[in-house]
Amino acid sequence: MFQHPAARAIHDERMNMSETASPSRNPAAPPAQPTSRRVFLLRLGILLNAIAAAIFAVPVLGYLASPMRKFAWLSWISLGPLEHFPEHQTRLATYRNPYTKPWDGMTANIPCWVRREAGDTFMVFAINCTHLGCPVRWFQESGLFMCPCHGGVFYSDGKRASGPPPRGLYQYRHKVENGRLWIKAGELPTLGEPLA
Ligand code: FES
Numbered sequence: 001m002f003q004h005p006a007a008r009a010i011h012d013e014r015m016n017m018s019e020t021a022s023p024s025r026n027p028a029a030p031p032a033q034p035t036s037r038r039v040f041l042l043r044l045g046i047l048l049n050a051i052a053a054a055i056f057a058v059p060v061l062g063y064l065a066s067p068m069r070k071f072a073w074l075s076w077i078s079l080g081p082l083e084h085f086p087e088h089q090t091r092l093a094t095y096r097n098p099y100t101k102p103w104d105g106m107t108a109n110i111p112c113w114v115r116r117e118a119g120d121t122f123m124v125f126a127i128n129c130t131h132l133g134c135p136v137r138w139f140q141e142s143g144l145f146m147c148p149c150h151g152g153v154f155y156s157d158g159k160r161a162s163g164p165p166p167r168g169l170y171q172y173r174h175k176v177e178n179g180r181l182w183i184k185a186g187e188l189p190t191l192g193e194p195l196a
Helices: 005-021 035-075 102-108
Strands: 074-083 089-096 110-118 121-124 137-139 145-147 154-156 161-162 174-177 180-185
Touching: 074 089, 102 110, 110 180, 121 174, 121 180
Parallel strands: none
Antiparallel strands: 074 180, 089 110, 110 121, 137 145, 145 154, 154 161, 174 180
């Protein structure tokens, strides 16, 4: 059938436009990227990044909060009435660590040495040797603390006398109140914090 060239051109142009508007009908056109898959991958990436950030944030937050926990552990604990500690004598005392778990049992009972000079003048020593931490013993006859592990010796005021310990015994903060001796406990003294 004869068709005028102008009418034929208009027909061809319409056909092209309709093919451009709906590319899915063109089998040669590449398949469109599914939008839902792209969104899913984006959300998955955000989720994984959030999990990684949380994993890194937990130890940092724990470090920042550690001073608050430290002060929560520390508390004043009574070692008993003053009559338990005769003047110019050294006595073994025990307190219950305030920072304990129910399953700690007897291990939460912490011994310490109490030296009463006169009146309300006390010194309270951690029992652990400042070399490698063995419990030191008090010998009334010689007036010395001695460590059974490597021969460390300390004077009655806790100062180092001889042996491998690098320094004197650690001491607890203490006070006398209401006729009792109290120590600030909850944390053992260490090299970094020699006075608990
Ligand atoms: S642990 Fe006391 S001297 Fe070594």
